[in-house]
Amino acid sequence: MKDIYRGSLVRLSDESPEVLAKAFAKWDRDTEQHRLADDDPAQLWSENKLKKFIEKRAENSSQSFRFSIRTLADDTLIGGVGLWVNSWTHAEAWLGISIGERDYWSKGYGTDVMRLIVQYGFIELNLRRISLGLHAYNERALKTYQKVGFKMEGRMRGEGLRDGVRYDSLWMGILREEWMEMNNDR
Amino acid sequence: MLDLQTQLFEAQDVRFGPIDHETHPEVESKWTHDAEFMRLFELKPARPLSPAMVKKQYEAIEKDMDEDKNLFYFTVRAREDDRLIGKALIEWISWTNGNGFIRLGIGAAEDRRKGYGSQALTMLLRYAFGELNLYRVTAVVPAYNEGALRLFQKFGFMEEIRRRKALNRDGEFWDIVSFGLLNAEWREQVKA
Secondary structure, eight states, rough: OOTTTTOOOEEEOOOOOHHHHHHHHHHTTOOHHHHHHHHSSOOOHHHHHHHHHHHGGGGGGGTTEEEEEEEETTEEEEEEEEEEEEEEETEEEEEEEEEGGGGGTSSSSHHHHHHHHHHHHTSSOOOSEEEEEEEEOHHHHHHHHHTEEEEEEEEEEEEEEETTEEEEEEEEEEEEHHHHHHHHTT | OOOSSTTTOOOEEEEEEOOOTTTTTHHHHHHHHTTHHHHHHHHSSOOOOOHHHHHHHHHHHHHHHHHHHHOOEEEEEEETTOOEEEEEEEEEEOOOEEEEEEEEOSSSSTTTTTSHHHHHHHHHHHIIIISOOOOEEEEEEEEEHHHHHHHHHTOOEEEEEEEEEEEEEEEEEEEEEEEEEHHHOOOOOOOO
């Protein structure tokens, strides 16, 4: 069997709340990173509050599959990724990813993570489809999602407002059969 | 234009009211025993709920309204006898972005196709745009719910997203359609 935790640049891991809280506190200072990944207002939380938040969200782990991301080269913690199963009966999950360490942007790390998490969704969770949303201004994310096989399913007009500018959100999905088709040589 | 005289919670045949914890659990429990209603209104697996379970849900709803402040929940009543006929809500409101999700359901089969849904939606939109000042609302509908598709189209919603084959029911696959209406679009309509 293949090692579903390891890609070509990164591996999926789980970290203690203390470790993650420290990393989040650092990444949250980078508002460009936050505003690319999230639609909640940017804010600064103490490590203590982050740690409690991380512990609390771990409680409903039967629906959510969260991972930290470490590089294979030197084991640096660079971000997080997860699948949130919104329905086991319909076998669908939402995907979320962020590379908190900006030095690792645009170098293939995100794509490697995406390949791993989509594979995990389809061959370990046996999902039927995976959905995700992104800000229309996040062009790097859009390219990555297209590369791993996500198809555009719609555009929510004016969903967000930042710096006084209204922007759309984009919504994409990938079906199990589409992914199988792309990966039938593996 | 400010229109204080036109009541927010009164329409021709229906009105909005709060939850009645005494009488409503019985009525809503009946709706949940109608599989068709459950499959039209819910994406979750249909299951009948006892009045006691419905009561618990009401308490959870009111707790959410109190703590999170991003949920507004109304019961829909018939004006003639104030009986419960449905529910209308705005949920998952993002205040910084000014958007929210709306849901609307008429519970009993005999109360459907009488224009109650349209009247309730008219009130719900005025509330969302005129009182909460949202920039936009979203309505999420399974593609097999033709009544809901027609209703939102009639109210000028634009189909924005189609999650392909997101539902699996009776061995068939259905899209989930997401409709959007902007405050500015709604204003144009009510002016006309």
